[in-house]
Amino acid sequence: MSIVDDRGRVGGRINAVDAGIALLLVVLIPLAYGSFLLFRTPQPRLTGVNPAKMYQGKNLRVEIQGENLRPFMRVTFNTVQGRTFMLGNTNWAMVDLPDLEAGTYDVELFDYRQSLAKLPQALTILPLAPVPTVQMEVSGAFTGMAIEAARRLSVGQTFPPSGAPLAEVLSLGAPTQGRLRLHAGDAMLELPLIDQRELPATLRVRCYVASDLDGTLRCMVPGPAQAVPVAPDSMLTLAAPQGWVNFQIATVRAPSQIVKP
Numbered sequence: 001m002s003i004v005d006d007r008g009r010v011g012g013r014i015n016a017v018d019a020g021i022a023l024l025l026v027v028l029i030p031l032a033y034g035s036f037l038l039f040r041t042p043q044p045r046l047t048g049v050n051p052a053k054m055y056q057g058k059n060l061r062v063e064i065q066g067e068n069l070r071p072f073m074r075v076t077f078n079t080v081q082g083r084t085f086m087l088g089n090t091n092w093a094m095v096d097l098p099d100l101e102a103g104t105y106d107v108e109l110f111d112y113r114q115s116l117a118k119l120p121q122a123l124t125i126l127p128l129a130p131v132p133t134v135q136m137e138v139s140g141a142f143t144g145m146a147i148e149a150a151r152r153l154s155v156g157q158t159f160p161p162s163g164a165p166l167a168e169v170l171s172l173g174a175p176t177q178g179r180l181r182l183h184a185g186d187a188m189l190e191l192p193l194i195d196q197r198e199l200p201a202t203l204r205v206r207c208y209v210a211s212d213l214d215g216t217l218r219c220m221v222p223g224p225a226q227a228v229p230v231a232p233d234s235m236l237t238l239a240a241p242q243g244w245v246n247f248q249i250a251t252v253r254a255p256s257q258i259v260k261p
Contacts, residue, residue, distance in 0.1 A: 044069055046065070047065045048122070049063070050065060052122060052123060058226075060096070060100075061097065069093055071087050073110060077100060077107060082095040083097070133206055135204055135255045136253070137170070137254070138253075139200075141173075141199055141201060143196070143235075143246050143248050145197050146197070149242055152241075152242060153240075155170065156168065159238035159245075160238075164206075166221060167203045167206070170201075177197070178192065178194075178198045179193060181233055181248060203236075204255060205221055207221045225237075231249065235247070235248050235249075236249065
């Protein structure tokens with residue numbers, strides 16, 4: 001009995017070429033699947049955030065822990081994106097936090113626009129403990145003012161003009177030629193400001209106590225971009241009815257008379 005008939009069919013029904021193709025497919029399919037498992041890009045995942053709790057503040061940084069992390073990813077805290085994504089290796093990266101309010105945040109990992117992994121309520125920002133507010137008196141000058149703007153300032157004026165004041169004008173002098181004091185290494189330079197006036201003044205400022213890295217205390221006044229220390233040559237930026245005004249401090253002293261807020 002012939003196994004292959006005159007038409008090339010095995011057993012009279014299956015073509016030998018068809019049988020070879022079927023055998024090839026049986027071999028190639030597992031091989032292709034194995035290659036896919038071996039060379040595919042593994043799915044990143046998140047495993048933790050360290051530290052998981054921290055106090056509210058500026059320039060905070062956390063370590064994102066996970067698996068299969070890659071460069072150029074990004075991390076969001078609820079809907080607010082982290083400032084950086086500095087990859088250490090495939091298991092961790094450092095992320096500079098945005099300025100977050102106190103609360104609990106979901107941590108989500110993105111690759112371009114695609115969400116890859118999420119840790120619900122993985123980061124908690126704790127509110128800062130209340131800090132004492134004190135009053136100081138500073139002498140110096142309003143700088144960089146036009147003549148008309150200098151004339152609109154008056155004794156008793158507060159900054160901002162409504163709400164809790166950060167500063168109050170105690171005395172004013174006569175306008176003089178505008179100038180600006182700048183540090184250049186250990187030297188102090190005074191630069192003239194053309195077509196601008198400097199208005200000597202004494203202010204009472206309200207500031208909050210903050211600790212430096214060495215443990216010393218200083219008094220800080222909130223500003224539109226960042227808090228400014230109450231110290232000689234510091235520049236306070238204050239909200240006035242005509243817009244923002246700058247006051248450069250020359251000297252600092254304890255208040256001559258305490259005024260209740």
